[in-house]
Amino acid sequence: MGELRLMKxxxxxxxxxxxxxxxxxxxxxxxPQSEVIEYLMAEKPHERTGMVVLQAExxxxxxxxxxxxxxxxxxxxxxxxxxxISLMQEGLSYMAGAEIPCIVANIVRGGPGLGDIQPxxxxxxxxxxxxxxxxxxxxxxxxxxxxxMSDFVPVAYDLAFKYRTPVLIVSDGLxxxxxxxxxxFDQMPRLTDKEINEKYPWGTNGKPAGQERRVLTxxxxxxxxxxxxxxxxxDKYRTIEANExxxxxxxxxxxxxxxxxxxxxxxxxxxxxxLAREEGIKVGILRPxxxxxxxxxxxxxxxxxxxxxxxxxxxxxxxxxEDVKLTVRERTKVEHFGRYGGVxxxxxxxxxxxxxxxxxx
Numbered sequence: 001m002g003e004l005r006l007m008k009x010x011x012x013x014x015x016x017x018x019x020x021x022x023x024x025x026x027x028x029x030x031x032p033q034s035e036v037i038e039y040l041m042a043e044k045p046h047e048r049t050g051m052v053v054l055q056a057e058x059x060x061x062x063x064x065x066x067x068x069x070x071x072x073x074x075x076x077x078x079x080x081x082x083x084x085i086s087l088m089q090e091g092l093s094y095m096a097g098a099e100i101p102c103i104v105a106n107i108v109r110g111g112p113g114l115g116d117i118q119p120x121x122x123x124x125x126x127x128x129x130x131x132x133x134x135x136x137x138x139x140x141x142x143x144x145x146x147x148x149m150s151d152f153v154p155v156a157y158d159l160a161f162k163y164r165t166p167v168l169i170v171s172d173g174l175x176x177x178x179x180x181x182x183x184x185f186d187q188m189p190r191l192t193d194k195e196i197n198e199k200y201p202w203g204t205n206g207k208p209a210g211q212e213r214r215v216l217t218x219x220x221x222x223x224x225x226x227x228x229x230x231x232x233x234x235d236k237y238r239t240i241e242a243n244e245x246x247x248x249x250x251x252x253x254x255x256x257x258x259x260x261x262x263x264x265x266x267x268x269x270x271x272x273x274x275l276a277r278e279e280g281i282k283v284g285i286l287r288p289x290x291x292x293x294x295x296x297x298x299x300x301x302x303x304x305x306x307x308x309x310x311x312x313x314x315x316x317x318x319x320x321x322e323d324v325k326l327t328v329r330e331r332t333k334v335e336h337f338g339r340y341g342g343v344x345x346x347x348x349x350x351x352x353x354x355x356x357x358x359x360x361x
Contacts, residue, residue, distance in 0.1 A: 003184045009149040009175040010035035012182045013079065013105055016153035018045045021188040023074035024052040026065035028084060031117040032173035033107035036079045049190055059084040063091030063104075066166075070100040071216045073196040073203030075157055079105035081173070082123050083114055086131070092166055093132030096233075097218025099202075101160035103153065105169040107176040110342030118342025119173035119264060124319035127170050128292040135230060137237045139244060140168045140291040142262040146180035154188065159244065163236055164202070170291060172315065174264040174344065246289035247298050251277070255284030257358055258302055259350070260324050261313040262288045269313050271347035276354065283354065291320070299327045309333035309358035313350055316340065333358055 007015065014036045017025055022045075027037045037055060045051035056062035062078045069076035080088065085106045095102060106127065110120040130136045139159050141152045149171060156167040197205050204214045220226040248266075251273055252258065261269045266287040276283040286302065288295050299310070309332055312321035321336035328334050337353035339345045 002186060005182050005184060006179055007146060007182050008035055008177060008179050009143075009146045009171060010107065010177070011039045012146050012150040013153065013169070013171075013176075014039040014043070015184060016150040017077050018043065018049060018051060019185055019187050020154045020157055021049070021075055021190045022051050022077050023190060024054070024065070024069045024076045025078065026054050026056050026062040026069070026076065027078045028056050028059050028062055028080065030059075030081045030084045032109055032119070032176050033079050033081045033105070035176070036105070036107075049187070051190070059087040060091070063088040063095075066102045066104075067091060067095055067098070067100060070095065070102040071098070071204045073200035073205065075190070077103040077105070079107065081107045081109045082111050082120075085123065085126070089126075089132035092138065093130075093134050093136060094218045095166045096130075096132075096136035096138060097134065097229075098216045099164040100166070100216060101157075101164055102166045103156045103160060103169060104166055105171065108170065108172040110340070116342045117173065119175075119315060119344060120340070120342050121172060121263060121265060121315040122317070122319070122340070123170065124291065124314070124316060127168050128294070128323075136233060137240070137292055138166050138168050139163070139240060139293070140170055141246075142170050142289060142291050143175060144263050144266045144287060146175065146178065146182050149175060150182050150184060154185065161200070163240060165236070170263070172264050173342075241293040244290060245293045245295050245297070247295035248285075248287040248289060249298070250285040250287065252284030252286065252302065254282050256282045256308050257284075257354060258307050258310050259283060259285045259313050259354065260288070260299070260310055260320065261285060262291060262320070264344070265313045265315055268345060268347055269350055272350035272354070275347055275351050281354075281359070288320075294323050294327075296327045299324065303328055303331050307332060309335070311350075311354050311358050312336045313345070313353075314338045315344065333361065335361065
């Protein structure tokens, strides 16, 4: 068993960044994720592993620092909350186009605009549809516990370098601020510059004699060359969709009804299905762990199995429900239940929504 600690979700994310062998964290404080950079500054990881931690002058600066650091093959990471992530969208589009790996963690808060500092899930569209310009997608991991805030950091790095892409970890203010017991994984070594140069021959680490120049850019003024690059990207995204879907099924074997929920909503829904089963209503949960790629096949299999209806439970006005509907294709009932602007639903409200919108609707 690894080291056990009682930690906030944001602290677990920060500690995992150190232990995953991160070379550089570049961020800017914004509630409710400020503990990430605060923990890193207090922990002084440069003394533990040599990891650089820098508070940038803005979110725009931090995402472009990731472009530079990730372009050398280093493990780099940032975190922010909804308005800050919005400011990073141009840089994320650039990095997707230039195929540069990194981790971006979004501890979502209520919106639109500045909104408030309470938890929400209203950044779903921004996360899974490509929030910036152009035809691109980013793998998106959605932790539902403080433990997963830690565990998903090395998973995200594996995806980022396997596919040369930015990877999002999308959590919310509830999981970021809550405290739970966490089993921390052992320290992973940082790669040396020589190891990086051998492992990632695309990295911009100087030009040894006889080696071609390495240029990482998303700019190409020849439309035919740019189209060819886009074909390559789309092939990569299809490969990710085929191989990297992750989800959890809870009490779905005998379920007549399915709640689709991720993150905090999935945790709340677990109590809701317990209440439902006490009343004799057979309900299960499908929890997407990857919001993109979305678990379409798992939903399709539940439809074929004869599920009578799906309720998409979100802390939003209804965003993931669109992906559920696209998968179900009107073969059975699909409805949405959500709370907005940082209001958290209760298990009782989820059960009542299931009864009124799906069972009795």
